[in-house]
Amino acid sequence: MEYINYIVILIFLSFILMRFLPTKGVRNISAADLKNELKDRSNKQFVDVRTPGEFKGNHIRGFKNIPLHQLSNKANELTKEQEIIVICQSGMRSQKASKILKKMGFSKVTNVKGGMNAWS
Known part of the structure; x- marks a missing residue:
């Protein structure tokens, strides 16, 4: 019985780690790095995944608003061959x-990293 408890705890910890570890193959940049990325917009797509209300309240010029809950359905609006830079609030x-x-x-x-909170 004790082994089952350890297994359940191990599975739970693995799940938590997988949720918060960076995704393999995704580059992470700071808001300061984003300023440099915005200087050269060629071959890049900029996507803001916040809600339309958040986007309307404050956004970075050149970012396209595709809310997270719509991303899977609207991904066809993006080009797979170009880099995509994604931002949200945090x-x-x-x-x-x-x-x-x-x-x-x-x-x-x-x-x-840090989203619009770090940008401000």
């Missing part, structure tokens, strides 16, 4: 969006 939704895009076959995905 970095959590953009990290999740980056995982979704990688699973959908996008090869160059970049997440902005």
Whole structure:
């Protein structure tokens, strides 16, 4: 019985770690690094995965608003051959969006750590 408890705890810890570890193949940049990325916009797509209300309140010029809950359905609006830079409010939704895009076959995905909170 004691072994079962250890196995359950191990599975739970593994699940927690997998949720918060960076996704393999996703580049993570800071808000300061994003400023450099914005200087050269060629071959890049900029996606803001916040809600339309959040986006309307404050956004970075050049970012396209595709809310996280719509990303799977609207991913066909993005080009798989170009790098995609993803931002949200704090970095959590953009990290999740980056995982979704990688699973959908996008090869160059970049997440902005800290999101709009770090940008301000």
